[in-house]
Amino acid sequence: MSNSLDTIFISLKQAQARLAGENRAAKDKALASAAAAINRSRADILSANACDVEEARKGGMKESLIDRLLLNDKRIDNIIEGINIVIRQDDPIGKVQSGWTIPNGLQIEKVTVPIGVAAIIYESRPNVTVDCAALAYKAGCSILLRGSSSALESNKAIVKAIKAGLKEGGGIQDAVALAESGNRDEVDIILKARGFIDVVLPRGSHELINRVVENARIPVIETGEGNCHIYVEPSADIDNAVEIILNAKLQRPGVCNAMETLLVHKDIANTLMPKLAEKIAGKAELRCDAAAKTAIGSAPASLVLKDAVEEDWATEFLDYILAVKIVSSCDEAIAHINKYGTKHSEAILTNDLHSTEKFRAQVDAACVYVNASTRFTDGGEFGFGAELGISTQKFHVRGPMGLEALTTIKYLVTGNGQIRD
């Protein structure tokens, strides 16, 4: 274990024990002070960010990734508003989930408590640093932040401001730490820190998530990979279906809840596909199976149309690309989704009750939609306030993750001398 991380682990654990004893008012006050400190440190943060951006450009980073890295005054406003959202959220700690008395008179209460020390391993976006620090603090958890090396200077400046703010607000600054060596082995040390880190969240690419799952000896929450589908039935309203498809594909294709594959029932293919082709032409490429291609008929000149290959069904394009397959039944659509999906968000567009019930029951995903775009899978849209990410696993927490993801429970058992017979 590296010396510096070793020290950070112990410090995070000790800070968490103290933070667990803080009430909501104290936590909110410290967070408000952190928000004020970020506001006050704009110049430092923007200047650090400019260094990161310059280095990234020198290294040849794509502009779409530069955009994720870039901060400006408006984005800092949003970051500060993110903290304010967390401040307004209920305290997730100390909720009595249930309580009962057993025959011998022992009273049992099931109460929410912080899960402990969380670690987050994430890629470029510096706003994640603030969102996660604020959510963890509100949930009474310490957090170890391990951002990408490309955002290191930005994250250093942000974390410096957060810690200064927490301290000024009477809070516990050691509850937030940045892993800042930038070495890759830092991640491996974090992933093996049994007894120090209670949960690790990877947020980023497929490769990052896989590396974490393969190497972690501590609990992991897998996030974000979304190979999402929309399945359209003959009974659906066709014009509305086209509108939903365009929204799910085009509104923000680079995010995990965007649609990647469209499944169309054969009985409606000849009606739906030409309309879709006309509207999506020039906006996204279609990768169609043979039946879908035939159903389009004479394609608009501006339509980029390719033959779908097996790999397309399993690909999260995160791009202006849509795979399309014609299916013969709801069962076939469900089987396709359960084979290729990532258990994120899946939608059926229909007016058929039996299909709806079957789809909802049999599709294995965090969020199953009827007659709506998959784009609503989001902590903010669901009303959870800020979010830690979207869990694609079934263990501990599933779907959009708010504060609850960082809690666990404790049974408080109160007696007056009971012994077991």
Add this chain to the structure above:
Amino acid sequence: MSNSLDTIFISLKQAQARLAGENRAAKDKALASAAAAINRSRADILSANACDVEEARKGGMKESLIDRLLLNDKRIDNIIEGINIVIRQDDPIGKVQSGWTIPNGLQIEKVTVPIGVAAIIYESRPNVTVDCAALAYKAGCSILLRGSSSALESNKAIVKAIKAGLKEGGGIQDAVALAESGNRDEVDIILKARGFIDVVLPRGSHELINRVVENARIPVIETGEGNCHIYVEPSADIDNAVEIILNAKLQRPGVCNAMETLLVHKDIANTLMPKLAEKIAGKAELRCDAAAKTAIGSAPASLVLKDAVEEDWATEFLDYILAVKIVSSCDEAIAHINKYGTKHSEAILTNDLHSTEKFRAQVDAACVYVNASTRFTDGGEFGFGAELGISTQKFHVRGPMGLEALTTIKYLVTGNGQIRD
């Protein structure tokens, strides 16, 4: 991947997809039929068990372990009653945990669903085979049972009866499978079965649990290790405290919720320790720190009294041995527990409200007791019916685990054409 396990994994996954669609009546009927089949197969099960016991004796297994392995008619009655308890329990699936409508009219429901395919890796006791199969079936989950090789013949006979019973009762027999090669590498294959096994539960020794945690690439629920403490304050009722201590140590020392270390406040040591020494003499050995030894004064002749060493504080004796330490404050007791405890069950005996609040808030354990024996941490005692084990982790499920541990949730989102702005 071994061929036979490969086949079993696929079969379990397919069976689970069907089982997820079964209603409570169908699941209960199949379980009742499994209970009847076990009842009818007593002779086969007892004869298979006799082979296991004979082999174990030849191999020099300790009699205490032979006793865990041994089946008789009464134990089979208990196993059958275990199934009946599961039948009487509510269906954990399809519960709407919460539901709301977001501003654009999308209706969101959070509904419980089966977690999928579970695996359990466990040691001797054949009743675990039946309890876990019944709990998993009721929760709509397939289960892969991997018992110890010493119980293989017993487990084969039991699983054969369960599968026959499920089939006769119109149930899904492929939802239950036994890993029966007996090879150690079988465990490693199970632990790496990403995409097939959704959760693995190790039940058994410290070594088994560690091996699973180190090697698993699938979610693990750690169970059972219990280095439990009782801390006695000056304001406690001394006679009742002695009774609780004797109960927590002696009533069944080989189980995880038995007390291993007693912490006594210095102001009460001279009163408590002589009384305890007198009552525990001849029943359990004491391993005392210097202050505790002094406090005993003239020990009864039959008392086995040793000096505690550092290792004793970290040991789950599971035996007629009690470590004793004198502490100066509630804070010192809490620090000792959080350092050496396994987050299982911890008790304070007191009449002091401030100490009670501090102990409940700061001790990091699944179950925190006030004025009662730690022996109540048990699914049956808590009223959960049969139990899968006791989780000592904070992730997904904590403390005694009933059916809920095998569930996750799904968000059902219903709209009428909503797209995201």
